[in-house]
Amino acid sequence: MTERVSSVDVHDIRFPTSRDRDGSDAMNPFPDYSAAYIVLRTTAGAEGHGLVFTVGRGTEIQVAAVRSLASMVLGQPVAELVADPGALARRLVGDSQIRWLGPEKGVVHMAAGGLVNAVWDLAARRAGKPLWKHLADLSPEQLVAQIDFRYLRDALTEDEALDLVTRAADGRAERERLLRAEGYPAYTTTPGWLGYDDEKLARxxxxxxxxxxxxxxxxxxGDLADDVRRMDIARRAVGPKIGIAVDANQVWGVPDAIAWMRELRAFNPYWIEEPTSPDDVLGHAAIRAALAPIRVATGEHTHNAVMFKQLLQAGAVDVVQIDACRVGGVNENLAILLLAAKFGVPVCPHAGGVGLCEMVRHLAMFDFVAVSGSLDNRYIEYVDHLHEHFVDPVRVQRGRYLAPTAPGMSAELHPASRDAYRFPDGPEWADGQR
Amino acid sequence: MTERVSSVDVHDIRFPTSRDRDGSDAMNPFPDYSAAYIVLRTTAGAEGHGLVFTVGRGTEIQVAAVRSLASMVLGQPVAELVADPGALARRLVGDSQIRWLGPEKGVVHMAAGGLVNAVWDLAARRAGKPLWKHLADLSPEQLVAQIDFRYLRDALTEDEALDLVTRAADGRAERERLLRAEGYPAYTTTPGWLGYDDEKLARxxxxxxxxxxxxxxxxxxGDLADDVRRMDIARRAVGPKIGIAVDANQVWGVPDAIAWMRELRAFNPYWIEEPTSPDDVLGHAAIRAALAPIRVATGEHTHNAVMFKQLLQAGAVDVVQIDACRVGGVNENLAILLLAAKFGVPVCPHAGGVGLCEMVRHLAMFDFVAVSGSLDNRYIEYVDHLHEHFVDPVRVQRGRYLAPTAPGMSAELHPASRDAYRFPDGPEWADGQR
Known part of the structure; x- marks a missing residue:
């Protein structure tokens, strides 16, 4: 009998991170790191796990969206799904009625991404490989066929993509060996949350x-005088050789971003991240031109490949920050990795949150092995929160992410964590603290 | 006792328009025109009505989003809400947790817009005026205070906006008289749906x-040979003097759009609408440069003022197509009208769907009276579907929208229509045709 998807369960999981102001920034003073968590099961008892990261209120909307889209996955033959997740991605993103609610952005797009990622998790598990290796083992033709080029061809054609991936075959085995031996560079956001006091920052x-x-x-x-003081503390603490990136989380308009960052220039910031609205391609280009050589970084809220395409076409960014959950899943992130490689811009994935480190490391490692072939100026974000809830948590040693070895995409939460942090009725919430 | 918002009801309303292929286009072959319909009631028995237009599947997601955001409206003092809907708009759009699901785009942004519009409806009813007149009677200072300039100042500052509106005071009374006497120009999409046969098109x-x-x-x-044949039929039917706009509903990439439209150039299209992804500002600019003097139009899927700002900055559009429901409500549309006026680009609102004609006429008429002061190359879209369900339907005579006179924003559906088309349990759906 054909193996089919027999159930798609979607859970509202919230961690009360706002109680300690972990994750606090200028735009998100009190986030409760959360997820619309997806478990897909097959008639043969196999599972695929995915999630959409959220920050508290509104997770119920994200859950509703995943449930609505799940009808397009339920009952599907598993062999076809895992052989070509791109076909599912096209159906989910292209549904002619649901598309009105995006298109290709926001709640419905992230819902599609969560389901697509759950299918990739299932596919990698069946292949017995961690996702990065499963992707790296696809042929150039298989990889390129996973991408929807409809709106990308003015920047990247199928032929260019194929050429790019084919050329990257050179040195692949050596890079895979290096990755397994030494891991992938990480940077850490743990010191810098806005809600931490000066002593904690320095320590x-x-x-x-x-x-x-x-x-x-x-x-x-948040406040310019505070930022000057905190940058000074941080620079003294780490010395002149360590890079200090800064992140404004979209609080500024274009003129404010330029003026504010000029005041922080003396501390030699490595990049300015999200200086303004994530939608403002031309604004990022203007900020980059005004602040060079300070790098401009964005991407965690960049809602699809068309936006990344324009950031690259406009010369608006020095750093592309992909996110495992913002866009339409692995397939759209493949497109973004190829676009970044075409334009020669390094990818430094956004992570933290719930499971973002666990998932996105696969994409960065795949990129190193099979696309860009480089680690120069490339770092995966690392935040040391909530990893204990994951079955296949990240391992970071001496500032580097070790390559995961367990099959899948690593989104699976421990059943005990799913139960404890279920919103609103799990024991961590039912105590009335919300 | 202070009058407060006592309830916010949200209904899933769907019209089975796909049965006759009304509304069919290259991207939406079978839409069921729908709405997340909002009724806000106060402790004094007053009502405000709003809606978010959708096209069928997924309306339940939009309903869930409005319900989640409604908690920020419930219990609010009515006098404060109607005196400053902009404060509510900022709270809804800026919520630090829900913002993650956008920001300022898609389902959560449209939910905010629907609630903001319901408050404007309530405000205009209390003032005893149709919304266009209520807005036109605000002082320049009051108007400008309704706009969030955070991400707009590189294109339009508060001072420039104030100057723009103040200068438009000249001739206002005469324009209001003209509007009431002669109405506002309309264009019609009724002939051109893709699902209609040639005979119906010509007729x-x-x-x-x-x-x-x-x-x-x-x-x-849909198909180039079909388009050439249909344009030929239409041009013969209307003669050389009538404008024929064409609308691709985002089916093309940038190179396709240019190549396809060159084949239709002989029929002198008035504009090409949505030639590619609504997110592709640079793509629209490239298409416009390649196809001039054919105008480029977009906006019904342009998700916020930051995107409109860039379309104008990049010289990407000749026509700005605001939509009553896509962005964060009246307040964000005020910003877009002012941006368009600053850049001297005409606004031709998107309409049709459910209640879009009813609502958006207020914004265009306000723009004529109090902002742009012009009717040149300006037309509101008109589609003659579903108006019978509205309490204050549009009236179009001799190709012009008459100015509405009933107080409010005209989103109110007849109670009988709300009951009949309620999804999934209303009698129009319970018959099993879905």
Whole structure:
């Protein structure tokens, strides 16, 4: 009998992170890191796990969206799904009625991405490989066929993509060996949350350097005098050689971003992240031109490949920050990795949150092995929260992500965590603290 | 006792328009025109009505989003809400947790817009004026205070906006008189749906001209030979003087759009609408440069003012097509009208669907009276479907929208229609045809 998808369960999971102001920034003072968590099961008892990261209120909307789209996955033959997740991605993203609610953005697009990722998880498990390796083992033709080029051809054609991936075959085995031996560079955001006091900031900065990180990140944009003081503290703590990226989380308009960052220039910031609206391609280009050589980074809220395409076409970014959950899943992230490679811009994935580190490391490692072939100026974000809830958590040693070896995409939460943090009726919430 | 918002009811309303292929285009072959319909009631028995237009599947997601955001409206003092809907708009759009699901785009942004519009409806009813007049009677300072300039100042500052509105005071009374006497120009999309056969197309084209329309619109992008044949039929039917706009509903990439439209150039299209992804600002600019003097139009899927800002900054559009439901409500549309006026680009609102004609006429008429002061190259879209369900339906005579006189924003559906088309349990759906 044909194996089919027999159930798609979607759970509202919330961690009460706002109680300690972990994750606090200028735009998100009190986030409760959360997820619309997806478990897809097959008639043969196999599972695929996916999630859409959220920050508290509104997770119920994301859950509703995944449930609505799940009808397009339920009952599907598993062999076809895992052989070609791109076909599912096209159906989910292209549904002619649901498309009105995006298109290709926001709640419905992230819902599609969560389901597509759950299918990739299932596919990698069946292949017995971690996702990065499963992707790297696809042929150039298979990889390129997984991408929807409809709106991308003015920047990247199928032929160019195929050429890019084919050329990257050179040195692949050596890069895979290197990756397994030495891991992938990480940077840490742990010291820099806006809600932390100066003593905690200084202490965490020193600990970050001692742990082997070469790049740390501070949140900025709340108050200029505070930012100057905190940058000074951080710079003194880490010394002149460690990079300090700063992140404004979209609080500024274009003129504010330029003026504010000029005041922080003396501390040699490595990049300014999300200086303004994530939708403002031309604004990022203007900010980059005004602030060079400070790098401009964005991407965690960049809602699809068309936006990344324009950021690259306009010369608006020095750093492409893909996110495992924002876009329409692995397939759209493949397109973004290829676009970045075509334009020669390094990818430094956004992570943290719930499971973002676990998932996105696969994409960065795949990129190193099979697309860009480079680690130069490339770092995966690392935040040391909530990993204990994952079955296949990240391992970071001496400032580097070790390559995962367990089959799948690593989104699976421990059943005990799913139960404890279920909203609103799990024991962590039913105590009335919400 | 202070009057407060006592309830916010949200209904899933769907019209089975796909049965006759009304509304069919290259991207939406079978839409069921629908709405997340909002009724806000106060402790004094007053009502405000709003809606978010959708096209069928997924309306339940939009309903869930409005219900989640409604908690920020419930219990609010009515006098404060109606005196400053902009404050509510900022709270809804800026919520630090829900914002993650956008930001300012898709399902959560449209939900905010629907609630903001319901408050404007309530405000205009209390003022005893149709919304266009209520807005036109605000002082320049009050108007400008309704706009969030955070991400707009590189294109339009508060001072420039104030100057723009203040200068438009000249001739206002005469324009209001003209509007009441002669109405506002309309164009019609009724002839051009992709699902109509050639005979119906020709007949409806002739009827449109006889009814006094100077501009009609055809859907294109399904099949090139069909489009050439249909444009030929339409051009013969309407003669050389009537404008024929064409609308591709995003089916093309940038190179396809240019190549396809070159084949239709001989029929002198008035504009090409949605030639590619609504997110592709640079793509629209490239298409416009390649196809001039054919105008480029977009906006019904342009998800916020930051995107409109860039379309204008990049010289990407000749026509700005605001939509009553896509962005964060009246307040964000005020920003878009001011941006368009600053850049000297005419606004031709998107309408049709469910209640879009009813609502958006208020914004266009306000723009004529109090912002742009012009009717040149300006037309509101008109589609003659579903108006019978509205309490204050549009009236179009000799190709012009008459100015509405009933207080409010005109989103109110007849109670009988709400009952009949309620999904999935209303009698129009419970018959098993879905």
């Amino acid at each position: 965490l900065c020193v600990e970050a350097v001692e742990s082997g990180f070469e790049l740390i990140k501070l949140k900025v944009g | 409806l084209c002739v009827e449109a001209v006889e009814s006094g329309f100077e501009l009609i619109k055809l859907k294109v992008g």
